Amino acid sequence: MAIDRWIALVILMLCLAYGYAAYFTMDGLLPPIMKQRPIWPSTFPKVLAAGGIILSLSILLGFEKAPKKEDAADINLSRLGEYKVGQALMLLGLMVAYAFLLRPLGFLAATFLFLACGSFILGERRFVLMAVVAAIAAGSIWYLVDAVLGIFLSPLPSFMNGG
Amino acid sequence: MLEGLMTGLSTAFTFTNILMVIGGCLIGTFIGMLPGLGPMSIIAIMIPVAITIGDPSAALILLAGVYYGAVFGGSTSSILINAPGVASTVATSFDGYPMTRQGKAGKALTVAAISSFAGGTIGAVLLMIFAPALASVALLFHSSEYFALMVVGLSAIAAFAGTGQVSKALLMTFVGLIMATVGEGVLFNAPRFTMGIMDLQSGFGFITLAMAMFALPEAIYLVLDPNRSKTGDGENAGEIKDLRITRDEARRITPVIGRQSIQGFFIGVLPGAGATIASFLGYAVERNIASKEEQEQFGKGSVKGIAAPESANNAACTGSFVPLLTLGIPGSGTTAILLGALIALNVSPGPRLMVDEPQIFWAVIISMYLGNLVLLILNLPLIPYIAKILAVPRNFLIPFILFFTLMGAYIGQNNATELLILVGFGVCATLLRFADYPLAPLLIGFILGPLLENNFSRAMQLYDGMSFIWERPMTLGLLALAVILVVLPSYRQRRARARAEGVADGD
Numbered sequence: 001m002a003i004d005r006w007i008a009l010v011i012l013m014l015c016l017a018y019g020y021a022a023y024f025t026m027d028g029l030l031p032p033i034m035k036q037r038p039i040w041p042s043t044f045p046k047v048l049a050a051g052g053i054i055l056s057l058s059i060l061l062g063f064e065k066a067p068k069k070e071d072a073a074d075i076n077l078s079r080l081g082e083y084k085v086g087q088a089l090m091l092l093g094l095m096v097a098y099a100f101l102l103r104p105l106g107f108l109a110a111t112f113l114f115l116a117c118g119s120f121i122l123g124e125r126r127f128v129l130m131a132v133v134a135a136i137a138a139g140s141i142w143y144l145v146d147a148v149l150g151i152f153l154s155p156l157p158s159f160m161n162g163g
Numbered sequence: 164m165l166e167g168l169m170t171g172l173s174t175a176f177t178f179t180n181i182l183m184v185i186g187g188c189l190i191g192t193f194i195g196m197l198p199g200l201g202p203m204s205i206i207a208i209m210i211p212v213a214i215t216i217g218d219p220s221a222a223l224i225l226l227a228g229v230y231y232g233a234v235f236g237g238s239t240s241s242i243l244i245n246a247p248g249v250a251s252t253v254a255t256s257f258d259g260y261p262m263t264r265q266g267k268a269g270k271a272l273t274v275a276a277i278s279s280f281a282g283g284t285i286g287a288v289l290l291m292i293f294a295p296a297l298a299s300v301a302l303l304f305h306s307s308e309y310f311a312l313m314v315v316g317l318s319a320i321a322a323f324a325g326t327g328q329v330s331k332a333l334l335m336t337f338v339g340l341i342m343a344t345v346g347e348g349v350l351f352n353a354p355r356f357t358m359g360i361m362d363l364q365s366g367f368g369f370i371t372l373a374m375a376m377f378a379l380p381e382a383i384y385l386v387l388d389p390n391r392s393k394t395g396d397g398e399n400a401g402e403i404k405d406l407r408i409t410r411d412e413a414r415r416i417t418p419v420i421g422r423q424s425i426q427g428f429f430i431g432v433l434p435g436a437g438a439t440i441a442s443f444l445g446y447a448v449e450r451n452i453a454s455k456e457e458q459e460q461f462g463k464g465s466v467k468g469i470a471a472p473e474s475a476n477n478a479a480c481t482g483s484f485v486p487l488l489t490l491g492i493p494g495s496g497t498t499a500i501l502l503g504a505l506i507a508l509n510v511s512p513g514p515r516l517m518v519d520e521p522q523i524f525w526a527v528i529i530s531m532y533l534g535n536l537v538l539l540i541l542n543l544p545l546i547p548y549i550a551k552i553l554a555v556p557r558n559f560l561i562p563f564i565l566f567f568t569l570m571g572a573y574i575g576q577n578n579a580t581e582l583l584i585l586v587g588f589g590v591c592a593t594l595l596r597f598a599d600y601p602l603a604p605l606l607i608g609f610i611l612g613p614l615l616e617n618n619f620s621r622a623m624q625l626y627d628g629m630s631f632i633w634e635r636p637m638t639l640g641l642l643a644l645a646v647i648l649v650v651l652p653s654y655r656q657r658r659a660r661a662r663a664e665g666v667a668d669g670d
Contacts, residue, residue, distance in 0.1 A: 004331070004598035011338060018341055021356060039623040041351040044616045048341050055334040064330045064653055075387055077597055083387040091386055091561075092586055095569060099582035102573070111566065118562025122386070133559060141570075149212055151574050 003077060008059035015056055019049030090121045106156040111138035167517075168291075171525025174220050175533060183216075183225040184530050188537045191232020193549055196240045198385060200564060201249040202233035203496050204378035207370050208571040210504045219508045220523050224530040226504060230497060231534040232542070234438070234480060235279055238473060239546060242271045244553055251438035251476040254446040258461065258468030265464055269406040274469045276543045277408075278420050282474030283535040285424035286431070286481025291528055293432075294517075298489040301514035307622035307631040309490075311641035313615045316492045317608060318645040320435035322652055324601050329652050332601045336608040342367055343612025350620055362580045369503040371572040371585050372609055376602045377496070378568040379589030384596075385561055406543065408466070416470040419449050427475030431482025434494035438476040438483070445475030481531060488512055488524055491614065496603035499610045506610075 022045035030040060058064065075083065094117055102110045115134035124130055146153045174180065187209075194205045209229050213222035237249035242259030255275060262271040304312070317336050324332035346366025347354045357363040423445040430441040449471040450461045461468045486492045491513035493499035505512050510523060517524045542549070572585040592602055622631040622638075633639055 002598075003594075004600065007595060007598050007600065008334070011334060015337075015341070018356070026355070037624065038627050039620045041348075041353060041355055043623070044619060045341070045344050045355070048337055048344065052334065052337040052341060055330055055337060058330050059334060064327055075384060075597060084389065085387065088383050088386040091565060092383075092590065095565060095586050096583065098569060099579045099586070102579050102582070114566060114569075115562045118565060119558045122558040122561055124556075124558035137563070145570075145574060149215055151211060151215055152577070153574070 005060050005062070008056045012053060012056035012060060015049055015052035018045065019053060022046045022049050087121055091118060094118060094121065103154070104158050106158070106160070107142055107153045108138050108155050109157065111141065167295075167521055167525045168529075170522050171527075171529040174522045174526035175224065175529035180221055180224050180526070180530070181533070183221050184228045184533045185537050185541065187225045187228020187230075188232040188235075188534055188542060189545075191229040191234075192236040192239070192538070192542050193232075193552060194567075195233030195236025195249070196549065196552055197236075197560065197564065198240070198246050198381075200378060200567065201237065201381070202230050203373060203500055204381075204568070204571070205229055205233045206497060206500050206504070207373040207378070208567055210370055210500070210507065211571075211574040213504060214507055219505070219510045219520075220526040222508055223501075223505070223510075223523060223527050226501060227527055227530050228534045228537070230480065230501075231279075231283065231477070231531075231538060234477060235276070235538050235542060236549075238275045238279065239272065239550060240553060242275060242469075243268060243550055251442050251479075252472070253439075254442040254472035255469055255476075257446065257472075258463070258465050261462070261464035262469070267405075267464065270408055270412075270466075271464075271469055272546055273406045273408050273543065274412070274416060274466050275473045276539050278416065278423075278470040278473035279477040280535045280539040281420045282424045282427060282477035283481055283531060283538075285421075285474075286428045286478035287528055287531040287535075289425070289428045289478075290481055290485055290531070294485050294489050294524075297485060298514040298517045301490050302518075304514070304637075305622070305635070306618040306625065307635050307638045308641065310615060310618040310622055311638045311645070312490060313492055313611055313618065315641050315645045315648070316434040316486070316490075316494065317604070317611065317615075318648040319433065320494070320604050320607055322648040323433075323435035323440070324604070327656070328599070328601060329649060331599065332604045333649065335595075335600055335602065335605040339605040339608025339610075340612045340615065342372070342605075343609045344616070348613060348616070350617060362578070362584075367584065367609070368572065368576060368581055369500075369606075369610060371576075371581050372588060373496075373500050373503070373606055374568045374571045375585050375588035376592045376606050378564070378571070379585065380593040380596050380602070382561065382564045382568060383589070383593045385557075385564070389557065412466050416466055419467050419470045420474040423449065423471045423475040424478040427478030428482040430475070431479030432485045432494070434486055434492065437495040438479040441479035441482075442472035442476040445471040477535075484527070484531075488516060488527070489514055491516075493607055493610065496606055499603075499607040503610050 022042045026042040026045075027040060034040065094114060098110055098114045101113070105113070112134045115137055116130050119130045119134075142153055142155055145151050146155070190209070191202070191205060194200050195202065206226055206229055209226060213225050216222045216225065234249065234251065237247055237252040238255045238259070241247040241252040241256035243263055245256050245260040247253045247256050259271045259275065262268065321329050321332035321336055343366070345356045345363055347364055354364055426448070427438075427441040427445055430444065431437060446468060449467055450458060453461065453467060457465065457467065483494050483498045486494045487498045487502060491502070491511065493502045502512060510516070510520065569582055569585065572581045573579070595602060623629065625631065626634065631638060632642065
């Protein structure tokens with residue numbers, strides 16, 4: 001089965017769960033006075049769930065034939081091994097780490113580490129240059145966002161900020 | 164109209180607002196040139212900044228400037244390194260890059276800048292004429308017509324998705340609409356589908372979603388396939404010398420610019436069509452009507468081949484503001500993000516905008532003129548310097564793109580969970596892109612979701628049920644149009660296939 005149909009299957013599951021919540025769990029909690037109204041919180045979701053289920057089924061069952069196309073600009077999944085999948089996964093992991101470390105380490109240190117490690121993952125080995133670029137970038141972006149634009153970004157680790 | 168124009172002039176010509184246009188255009192050009200960050204991502208990153216400004220006119224002027232700058236920046240990287248940052252400038256690279264290879268990069272950039280300027284300016288004049296007229300018609304609309312109109316808009320976006328893609332685009336629209344129902348809506352004052360997670364109380368953040376749908380997948384693609392980011396060599400970036408064009412070239416491109424500005428504008432007005440279709444169509448039309456020897460030049464460095472897509476895509480960008488400002492319905496991903504920004508600034512676009520807050524509407528139009536002027540007289544001479552950014556090696560560039568994506572979702576919310584949602588959705592969006600699911604309909608559905616449900620609910624309450632569909636002829640007509648839009652492409656495809664099979668049998 002092609003990947004687009006697998007995705008349609010996943011979306012179908014999600015729509016079924018969503019539809020179950022809309023059709024069977026939401027209306028019971030409604031206060032009686034709300035039930036007098038022609039529109040309930042579940043009305044629109046019910047329509048959407050039905051539509052989503054019909055459309056994902058139509059893709060899953062292949063009602064609409066997609067033309068064969070070879071787009072050189074796109075990623076060819078059958079040759080996934082030739083792409084830098086490892087680097088992409090490591091960078092995604094780095095983004096998750098950034099989300100967790102942003103508060104404990106503060107903006108400056110977390111951003112410095114993110115930019116330096118990002119370059120390292122991509123194969124950069126000029127360590128001094130990496131450190132200088134990351135330090136200047138972290139400092140100037142913090143200054144621009146916090147001091148110039150006035151959007152608060154906690155610069156220092158949380159234990160130094162008092163929380 | 165004259166009165167409105169004066170209002171716009173007095174709003175736009177303040178020191179702060181002129182600074183906004185100049186700053187917006189420069190930032191847009193600078194970032195728009197980078198691979199992986201198209202106008203949608205740049206505008207999404209700039210929204211928290213715009214919200215901090217507070218004044219809706221100034222904020223919108225800034226974002227419009229960023230938009231124009233980004234489109235111009237995309238053209239520059241198309242011409243210089245054959246790496247279009249945006250789909251709407253792909254057609255520009257057909258003739259722009261060959262000209263660069265012939266050592267005429269400066270000339271190509273000038274033609275692009277002049278064509279963009281003319282396209283944007285003519286578009287702005289047409290917008291000024293058509294938007295008020297459309298808004299006065301739209302003032303007669305009731306909530307049921309609004310609901311139907313949004314359904315038409317969403318269907319048109321799906322219908323333009325291409326052959327074999329309509330059901331995928333529609334499904335994405337539904338996914339977007341479904342995601343919009345998560346959280347506490349204005350309508351019912353009760354949280355829905357939050358699964359008890361506190362962070363979902365206020366729903367998904369639209370900036371996070373915009374970054375996850377566009378910026379992050381593009382960045383992941385850049386990592387996966389190093390050939391996509393052709394930066395790092397920058398061999399042509401430093402060779403921009405002579406920016407002048409000859410009188411003969413100016414004479415040849417003038418009619419092209421005129422035709423394509425008008426055609427591009429009207430394509431831009433249609434929901435779902437947008438700048439990409441306008442630029443490709445513009446290129447194709449001009450090639451077809453050119454003389455035999457000029458036709459041969461297309462693809463090898465023809466000035467007409469740059470002028471056509473450039474004037475068409477800028478005029479279409481302007482055209483896409485018509486449904487946004489007059490009906491409150493975005494026709495493209497970019498205008499959907501702008502709509503989200505407007506809602507965040509407590510401005511509700513629609514026909515009442517021109518009545519209630521004319522200064523915003525007219526200031527945007529004036530800022531379009533200004534933005535185009537800034538691009539022509541400020542950015543063009545600066546291009547040789549701005550283009551140096553294309554020489555930044557990939558190893559440094561990609562972490563920055565990822566970082567800006569993270570910042571777009573984080574700034575303004577100060578919530579690290581938003582970053583995790585961003586990465587999660589970004590991975591999902593990349594998978595969807597692998598499988599050829601269009602992502603713009605999802606975002607447009609997400610942004611239009613609350614408005615659609617609101618108008619649907621109001622109509623239901625007013626008519627005490629679904630009877631508004633058949634009791635109001637205009638609603639019925641619009642909904643019928645929506646059905647036709649969705650069904651027509653697959654019907655035509657089926658017929659074409661049947662005909663092709665018939666021919667094959669006949670052989």
